[in-house]
Amino acid sequence: MLIKKPTDIRPSEITSEQNYLNRRDFIRAGAIVGGSVLAPAAISAVVPKGHGARLGDIRRSKFSTDEASNSFEDISTYNNYYEFGTGKADPHENAQDFEPRPWTISVEGHAEKTGTFDFEDFVRPFDLEERIYRMRCVEAWSMVIPWVGISLAEVVKHFNPTSKAKYVAFETLNDPSRMPGLRRRSLDWPYREGLTIAEATNPLPILAVGLYDQVLPNQNGAPIRLVVPWKYGFKGIKGIVRMRFTEQRPDTSWNMAQAREYGFYANVNPEVDHPRWSQARERRIGSGLFASKQPTLMFNGYGDQVAHLYKGLDLRRNY
Amino acid sequence: MICLVPALLVVTDAFELTGRLGANPVEEIQDRFGIWALRFIMITLAVTPLRRLTGWNWLARFRRMFGLFTFFYVLMHFLTWLILDQGILLSAILEDIVERPFITIGFAALLLLTALAATSTNGMRRRLGRRWQTLHNATYLIGLLGVWHYWWQVKKDITEPLNYALILAVLLGARIWWRWRRRK
Numbered sequence: 001m002l003i004k005k006p007t008d009i010r011p012s013e014i015t016s017e018q019n020y021l022n023r024r025d026f027i028r029a030g031a032i033v034g035g036s037v038l039a040p041a042a043i044s045a046v047v048p049k050g051h052g053a054r055l056g057d058i059r060r061s062k063f064s065t066d067e068a069s070n071s072f073e074d075i076s077t078y079n080n081y082y083e084f085g086t087g088k089a090d091p092h093e094n095a096q097d098f099e100p101r102p103w104t105i106s107v108e109g110h111a112e113k114t115g116t117f118d119f120e121d122f123v124r125p126f127d128l129e130e131r132i133y134r135m136r137c138v139e140a141w142s143m144v145i146p147w148v149g150i151s152l153a154e155v156v157k158h159f160n161p162t163s164k165a166k167y168v169a170f171e172t173l174n175d176p177s178r179m180p181g182l183r184r185r186s187l188d189w190p191y192r193e194g195l196t197i198a199e200a201t202n203p204l205p206i207l208a209v210g211l212y213d214q215v216l217p218n219q220n221g222a223p224i225r226l227v228v229p230w231k232y233g234f235k236g237i238k239g240i241v242r243m244r245f246t247e248q249r250p251d252t253s254w255n256m257a258q259a260r261e262y263g264f265y266a267n268v269n270p271e272v273d274h275p276r277w278s279q280a281r282e283r284r285i286g287s288g289l290f291a292s293k294q295p296t297l298m299f300n301g302y303g304d305q306v307a308h309l310y311k312g313l314d315l316r317r318n319y
Numbered sequence: 320m321i322c323l324v325p326a327l328l329v330v331t332d333a334f335e336l337t338g339r340l341g342a343n344p345v346e347e348i349q350d351r352f353g354i355w356a357l358r359f360i361m362i363t364l365a366v367t368p369l370r371r372l373t374g375w376n377w378l379a380r381f382r383r384m385f386g387l388f389t390f391f392y393v394l395m396h397f398l399t400w401l402i403l404d405q406g407i408l409l410s411a412i413l414e415d416i417v418e419r420p421f422i423t424i425g426f427a428a429l430l431l432l433t434a435l436a437a438t439s440t441n442g443m444r445r446r447l448g449r450r451w452q453t454l455h456n457a458t459y460l461i462g463l464l465g466v467w468h469y470w471w472q473v474k475k476d477i478t479e480p481l482n483y484a485l486i487l488a489v490l491l492g493a494r495i496w497w498r499w500r501r502r503k
Contacts, residue, residue, distance in 0.1 A: 078342030
């Protein structure tokens, strides 16, 4: 597997191997001194604070693609995050001073375990995994992104949803003082997304907390965002502060904005065009000025893992 | 010459001499040519009202040149789409022109502009006589089509196309107002 190194990490930002090992020793020592019997695997999901901080103990996943990843620069300077502006360079420009920590996530609805959790406590029970996924934007461009995150299926299981829980709904932080894009009503805030329970417990979706083995950049949805690789990118809600188990299908932002153009499912599907443009082909970012577009794959190429979720469902109608 | 600067910047940015085209250079190039096409049609349409208001008759000499630059930028915008974006894949191009209304509109504007550019010489003007003016009134329609094309292709945030729509409304509104006053 070829994993390209990000090109724009300043040497000063890289933790030396020695410091890195010292830090792990320090944490372990602290755990022992504290009388805890934590095994190394149980301190897996530790996400340090600060721009570009390195993540440790990352497991490589069998779900990763072996396609070449996009550069750190492409991934972190070209994306949609309307909370920081509607242009694709806006998130990178306007999220630099955003402070994603401290952060809390509220878990609500039909589950046995609910409450408000510090981000650190929310992620701690799970393993950090690298998942290199294709990302297909509804605007017909795509990237390959080496996310680091925790399995959403594990998270859902952890909170023990009851039989009434048919959907999982997510919400983004809605704080106009920290997110300048929220001062304009480009969407009906807060940003909302959702999955069916079956989708959320599929092994593919993750809650990403990192990119290229570092803490997730602010503009990509720090500290925690959803990644659902077989759906269009707008399903990947960023800066999550709320997770709710619901019986009814939750409202989702782009569907609320233009239901005819953006459905609840939003599965990547080359045969169902956006009303205003074709979804048959996509431009792979980073492929160069003269590269041609490539064909878009059904379910973004993840059909083996997810096609069974939609058996009997008319995908033309349920776009 | 100044009118060519935006086009030159695309070339120098492509080589990262003056700036950069970003992660999606094809989209960036297409957007820049498109925006400058809109700006130039607004500039062209501003010549007559500005002349009336200021009495600067020398402005009239530049009107044809501005119009031709509009055509140049629309053509570059179109060629970027045709070659870099669609990769000259004929089936996809035809499908887009026929099935995507915003592309149909843009293509119609390009055809009209081509007709105007082709008849922009002094010789053609003399040959067409009175019909020349009728034909070249299509400039107003092209302005409308251009803004409409822009408006229809944005995903959600219509601030920018709205700005152009307002400018166009002022430029065309001024003409309607003057005509109405003259009739009274």
